[in-house]
Amino acid sequence: MxxxxxxxxxxxxxxxxxxxxxxxxxxxxxxxQKFHTKFKYAKSINRNISIHNSYPKGGQIYTDLNGKEYVYVIFWTCVTNETASELELSIDFQIDSFAITSSPDTKFQLYLPKEKMTLEKESLFNFGLNLKSFLDKNIDKPTELLTTISPNDSYLFYVVALSNQGINGAVRAGFELQKQDLFYKINKHKIGCGRIVAKN
Incomplete structure (x- = not known):
């Protein structure tokens, strides 16, 4: 019928x-949700793109397979596409370590776990990330993220900051967008690391 x-x-x-x-x-x-930073961009090249960066979890010890100890913190970020086009999100973290001005003796490395972050994991220990399994396999490797975000959709993902020692005070970090270029800022130290571009 x-x-x-x-x-x-x-x-x-x-x-x-x-x-x-x-x-x-x-x-x-x-x-x-409670976020450390929230950005909603209004310029023509990045209008209606939003980025929300979480507060950290962790601050504990990770021991690698050789017995070396590190301090870790875990963050997550949500990128929301409120445009009419698909967005390509690309991020690349090299394995090179860096120091921040406030703690020059502390060397950081950044990682992008492939494990998917969801809002349901927000209250879990380490945001639900299996940190040891990830770092055991990837501690000496660069990591990257390449994904497409559909219109009216969001993408959530983890960032792990690993350091050779702790710092005095809190660690705060998150992504910021300048035109189409992504930067990751950790305690005011800014790193160029990727892009968000419209696919059509």
Missing amino acids: HLTLNARLKTDRPMKLLIVITLFLSSFTIMG
Whole structure:
């Protein structure tokens, strides 16, 4: 039996309403989180792109397979695409260590775990990341992220900061966007690391 046009429209309305409600609830859930920094960009080249950076978890010891000890902190970031185009998110962290001005003797390395972050993991220990398994396999390797974010969608991912020793005070970090270029800032030390560009 074929539906009339009016019948099809009536059938489509609940589905459209469900999609709208789902997007609204997703946005509300993101907005309800506590973040260290929140950015919503308004320039023509990056308009309607938002970045939310979490507070850290960790500050504990990781011991590598050779018995060497490090201090780690874990962050997560949410990039939201409120544009009409797909966005390509690319990030590349080299294995080179760096120091921050406030703690010149502390050497940091940054990593991008492949394990997916979700809002349900926000309250878990280490945000639910299996840190030891990841670092045991990747401590001496550069890491990267390349993904596409659809319109009206968000992508959540982890960042691990590993250091040879702790620092005095808190560690704060997160991504910032300058035009299409991504920078990662950790306690005011800024690193160029990627891009967000429209695919069409």
